[in-house]
Amino acid sequence: MKISKEIEFIIAVDALKNVNRRNYNADDSRRENTAEHSWQIIILAQILYPYAKNKENVDLLRVIRMLSIHDLVEIEAGDTFLFDEVGMIGKFEREKKSAQNIFGKLNEPLRSDFYNLWLEFEEESTPDAIFACAIDRIMPFILNSKTSGKSWTEAGVTEKQIRNMLENAITRASDEMGEAFRLLLDENIFNGKVAP
Template structure:
């Protein structure tokens, strides 16, 4: 047994326990509290397993998608969660998250840390079929939570349907089927009053 290597791995595993205390804007469907990052990542991993057949690419590595969705938000341990519709927060988001990735993945033995860094960078670039599908379900998940909580976060932050469409249209890059489905419940959310139809004119 390589004790130093094992200690590095355990240190990383305990560091990422902090994800359980990073709360997102979305609330869980029983409306009792906000969703945390660890729950979000687990939910995405299950979505990858269940929804993979709807990916645009028919030759796709499911394990790579699962790894990517489990890794992509680990950087929020340092960088925090940036709200999807916070334009100012997105200006330096990549730089903050890159510094976080270097520190957090650097806890691991070098080759494992490099693998996780590559997965994170692949997710961010959205240039491969796997990363495009991973990004698609990452965007779909909070939309579903909003819809099934009658627009809780949409209403709280004054989000409108044109913002939701603009922010999430790249779902179609990973899955046209999921984007078509998302558009149907965006329309339904507007009809039911869960989501304002458009920005008011100033």
């Protein structure tokens, strides 16, 4: 069958639905899985695209493509909580190996296309990747801000950690997203979701 590799790949990536994240759904009832996160950031990118800095240099379709595949590496590498300093050690190498394995299931040119999109996202050096990374970082922040913030309070996440890991990534992509980040962070500190 001509598309057998593509079918094998889409069945293999179904496993993303089984990768649980630290974040909780908006109703605080359970942790989200990575497939749900990927779906939500693809929608968020479309909604916040009008606020992208240098919008004329941001290709929304490329951003959506990056966001749709960048977390597939978690099938093998698992989800690493952004504020887990020990877990973050070696994260890129673990995910790179996973990317090579997972995208390696595809034929060329799609194999290289997906791998290169993943790598571009990780390097955060193009306008598309900068915007995509900001979307990926702000979504869990919004969820924690609009819920009880359990994933932060359970891990004892501090204001300094949030600023170090999120602020620059978000503000360099969008002034409006940066403003929303700062306002929500102040609210989170005031409400005790984040340790000052």
